Amino acid sequence: MVEFSEREKRQILDYLELLREEINEKLDKYTDFGERCPKYLAEPMRYSLLSTGKRIRPTLTLLACELCGTLRSHALPAACAIEMIHTYSLIHDDLPALDNDDLRRGQLTCHIKYDESSAILAGDALQAYAYEVLSKDVFPKDVAGRCVAILAEACGPCDLVGGQADDMAWKANGAPSLEFLESIHHRKTGAMILAGLRMGATIGGASRLQMEKLDEYGRNYGLAFQITDDLLDVTSDEETTGKHVRKDISQGKLTFPSFLGVEESRKQAYEKVRAAYDALNVFQSDSIVYKCMVGLTQQLLDRKK
Ligand code: FPP
Ligand code: MG
Secondary structure (H helix, E strand, C coil): CCCCCHHHHHHHHHHHHHHHHHHHHHHHHHCCCHHHCCHHHHHHHHHHHCCCCCCHHHHHHHHHHHHCCCCHHHHHHHHHHHHHHHHHHHHHHCCCCCCCCCEECCEECHHHHCCHHHHHHHHHHHHHHHHHHHHHHCCCHHHHHHHHHHHHHHCCCCCHHHHHHHHHHHHHHCCCCHHHHHHHHHHHHHHHHHHHHHHHHHHCCCCHHHHHHHHHHHHHHHHHHHHHHHHHHHHCCHHHHCCCCCHHHHCCCCCHHHHHCHHHHHHHHHHHHHHHHHHHHHHCCCCHHHHHHHHHHHHHHHCCC
16 A cells, blocks of 8 residues: 655645535535524534534545546535435434434434434435435536436435344344345445445546446445444544444444454455555546545544544
């Protein structure tokens, strides 16, 4: 993998921070509804959406677009749309009927800060609004249509929601296998990461080869992301992650560390990161965008939250 100089590391961090700011600013604008939306709905939506998420998925959308040679501003609405869907999924995941969590992104979860009905409706509204943003603000319209299809598939019954359903119910499905575990991880986490990349690449006008390579990258990145997320639950603390830890064990979740142990999970994460990195070689260049993709990927092995 790549050893960056101190100067390059600084450039990468600065660039990623710039993208984060652009995403946060646009999310803020998008949810400035004024009188059009009841305050008691807009408030919980903004509370969760504008909190301190890492913005990984929208960042990947912007980077994929730029990597394919198109101005990232074209992909900003799609970047915001995926963060809205991601945030809705976190709000609902934290509800008492699902993971029953009271801490997320270093703050009270939406249903604790407000109440359950507000959290359910805030999630519902964010989900619908993501598609409004995509269909109205992505151009040309055939590209918008393709993005709607990409996102809808990734967060629908076979991916995000299906993966979440299996995650909740896996005990009913017999003895676990590594294949089943990877399939849950891919659907509940990887698919959204892949969708972010696919939308960025579609807006960026990716060639067939670029699209294939970004897919390969995304599949491996997504799995590495969830494996390292599982590892944080075992090895990190609340202050660093901004959410409760050891939840997976207490809830009997099927995770990489519970299935393979910590060391083997680290090895698996390394292998996926390596495969993701290798998939980028078709883009190999000295550009800051390429370096950011590589940097983001390698950062997974050193993930703190
Ligand atoms: C943390 O992302 C979230 C995950 C690793 C995904 C877990 C999957 C779910 C919660 C699926 C829920 C689905 C439904 C339908 C309820 P992150 O570390 O990027 O979080 P951040 O945005 O706060 O940084
Ligand atoms: Mg949870």
